[in-house]
Amino acid sequence: xxxxxxxxxxxxxxxxxxxxxxxxxxxxxxxxxxxxxxxxxxxxxxxxxxxxxxxxxxxxxxxxxxxxxxxxxxxxxxxxxxxxxxxxxxxxxxxxxxxxxxxxxxxxxxxxxxxxxxxxxxxxxxxxxxxxxxxxxxxxxxxxxxxxxxxxxxxxxxxxxxxxxxxxxxxxxxxxxxxxxxxxxxxxxxxxxxxxxxxxxxxxxxxxxxxxxxxxxxxxxxxxxxxxxxxxxxxxxxxxxxxxxxxxxxxxxxxxxxxxxxxxxxxxxxxxxxxxxxxxxxxxxxxxxxxxxxx
Numbered sequence: 001x002x003x004x005x006x007x008x009x010x011x012x013x014x015x016x017x018x019x020x021x022x023x024x025x026x027x028x029x030x031x032x033x034x035x036x037x038x039x040x041x042x043x044x045x046x047x048x049x050x051x052x053x054x055x056x057x058x059x060x061x062x063x064x065x066x067x068x069x070x071x072x073x074x075x076x077x078x079x080x081x082x083x084x085x086x087x088x089x090x091x092x093x094x095x096x097x098x099x100x101x102x103x104x105x106x107x108x109x110x111x112x113x114x115x116x117x118x119x120x121x122x123x124x125x126x127x128x129x130x131x132x133x134x135x136x137x138x139x140x141x142x143x144x145x146x147x148x149x150x151x152x153x154x155x156x157x158x159x160x161x162x163x164x165x166x167x168x169x170x171x172x173x174x175x176x177x178x179x180x181x182x183x184x185x186x187x188x189x190x191x192x193x194x195x196x197x198x199x200x201x202x203x204x205x206x207x208x209x210x211x212x213x214x215x216x217x218x219x220x221x222x223x224x225x226x227x228x229x230x231x232x233x234x235x236x237x238x239x240x241x242x243x244x245x246x247x248x249x250x251x252x253x254x255x256x257x258x259x260x261x262x263x264x265x266x267x268x269x270x271x272x273x274x275x276x277x278x279x280x281x282x283x284x285x286x287x288x289x290x291x292x293x294x295x
Contacts, residue, residue: 006072032074049253065093066124077135176207207237239274246273
């Protein structure tokens with residue numbers, strides 16, 4: 001029985017990994033559409049959890065608002081519309097959600113509003129930074145310095161590379177946490193997720209740091225290894241925050257998994273929880289550190 005479950009988990013994990021690699025490589029609207037689909041499925045799971053606690057969120061309105069937010073993020077990232085127009089979608093969506101709840105026969109509660117707005121932030125605004133990160137170009141950061149070695153293929157963009165490196169750091173954190181925790185874990189990290197250990201978290205941190213340092217070395221930046229280590233630490237930290245946040249939501253709803261979409265892995269939200277906070281952190285850190293990178 002365990003072997004059968006492990007095979008299902010391995011197979012579905014490999015398929016998800018292959019799908020993720022393909023959409024990051026393709027980029028453009030392929031990437032944006034894939035993110036939109038994942039967000040839609042994850043939001044359905046999130047609102048299902050909310051409904052288990054008696055909350056009545058603005059499900060359809062929030063689903064639509066998140067899709068509009070992601071669509072306009074892609075447009076602004078490619079220069080079709082101004083960033084100001086894209087940024088306006090979030091507050092306008094929040095107002096629309098509150099308006100929808102006001103018009104219901106039974107007026108929405110604080111919990112209904114909070115769950116809906118959090119859904120917009122958690123599975124709309126945060127994932128939109130994957131689109132921003134994937135569309136990031138060298139010219140967005142500098143006009144005079146090559147951020148990618150000139151002897152590399154012209155098909156490799158800065159956005160592609162930083163997106164791949166972030167994903168690999170997240171995967172490294174997950175793998176390191178699992179195996180180090182299995183082998184050496186004796187101290188529980190949090191009552192929210194008893195299976196996670198302090199030793200496992202440090203193992204994941206080490207893996208993420210090593211991957212970050214390696215990418216910094218490959219790019220041949222000045223201080224590249226140190227920048228990679230710093231980003232690796234942040235990715236590990238916010239991967240853990242994302243993981244524990246989703247565990248907290250499931251615990252409150254009384255559910256073991258957010259869904260059963262992926263055999264052996266649970267729901268979509270169970271698989272992407274570590275990927276929700278990290279893109280925004282990496283996106284803004286890269287922008288803030290770009291003077292150091294290009295000095």
